[in-house]
Amino acid sequence: MEFLTSNQNQRVKDWKKLQTKKQRIRANSYIIEGWHLIDEAIKSGKQFKELMVVDPEDLDGLNLNSETELFQITPEIAAHISDTKTPQGIFAVLPLDSYHEEIPEELSGHWLLLDNVQDPGNLGTIVRTADAAGLNGVVLGGSSVDIYNPKLIRSMQGSHFHISLYSGDLNDWITSFKQQQIPVFGTELNEDAKSYKEVGQPENFALVMGNEGNGMSEDTLEQTDQNLYIPMRGNAESLNVAVAAGIVMFQLIKS
Template identity: 35%
Template sequence: MRFEQITSVKNNRVKDWAALKQKKYRTQTGLYIAEGVRLVEDALASGAPIEAILVSGDLQSGRYDKIVNGVASQNIQVYEVTEQVMEHVSDTKTPQGVIAVLRQTIGDPHDFLENKTDPLYLVLDGIQDPGNLGTMIRTADAVGATGVFLGKTCVDLYNPKVVRSTMGSMYHLPLFEVDLELFLPAMKRQGVRVVGTTTDADKTVFQHDFTIGTALVIGSEAHGLSAGIADLVDHSIALPMPGQAESLNAAIASSVMLYEALRQRTK
């Protein structure tokens, strides 16, 4: 198999790919980058819409076998690039030697809500830390959540740090970016209970019934739920903390709650 070679950082394609590290260019083009062997393998295996794959290093080493086989079956363009080009496009200090350029997937969230039986949705309001967002998506994937909905004040789903921190889970479950103040009422019309997390709720996560259709809403790391979203919550729950810690970060809190939901649904 023969691949096209690119050796200069001044190449127009390279300039376009490098620009995808900035949100404005991701928005303009509808493209984003995913870095790392495992992440690109997961994207290929899931049938994600890959535009191109960049590889630096020895393609015959065996390290890229799954990627080479995957692109051959899906007719995806591969570019052999120099380490300098890879470093220019990469968002990391030590690139892993493979980057995929993908199209952002935009589904209709309203169609997605139809005909779901007792769904478990993770809804995120104002999550700003890329690592937290990626971890929350991974946990939702791990517990078999029905889908994840990001409010417009969350960090960009296609931020390279978010993409990496999902460790491939973003290719395993439906993800939507929505206006929560308009969309949560649509969930309610489908019989879904909107459950918010606050530190002063009367009921704990362990006392709440997660076995029916639930949208678990997690607020920002610094401020919790925004006022408009808090007004739409049907039930408020809290994590009991008998120790001396003031709080848990959003990713840990959501993980505990999602696993409690899983426990109730599988017992």
């Protein structure tokens, strides 16, 4: 195990650069940090390219692949390469699973399509909720947030190891769902909207959630088969998008 002590070391510089999408694509790698994510990755059978720890005793009992390069790093390097204020002193570099930009030929089951959801914290919570609800996949549409964005990775809490994530043009995705007779539900309060409790629990569906402030885009809205809304009794003007997504997903899925 190599012991690195300087932020000027080329490896350290390379890890730091993985905070940008450009560099992640160039290196075909992304970085995760903290015990929970490392554990989830191992449980999901992922292999690390590199593993970095402040305290080498932390490696005891970790079930690592022999091809993983191990590094001991200083707390200063941990602080330097971390995306958080309180790094836990353990990091790993994984290969990108590819950017999942192709629409699968056969679509079935339950899908969530996100129309320009912007906040990485909201996105991560939504993906984690979709995982808990047992959805088949989540499509990030029109979003500026990259799937391997460190804040998104952190807030998904490992759910990206379990559920398929795609990025792509929602219009293309919706066309594919319609070709396969899968109903596409929008979530916008308009004249034709039905309560989300009135559509039963369909065997297959695609549910679209809109942007935090602006809702769904006109284009996407026009293509949906049915719009759903959540009846509200109080005075709040809207729900947080992650909460709304959770309420609708858990209603539409049999449990």
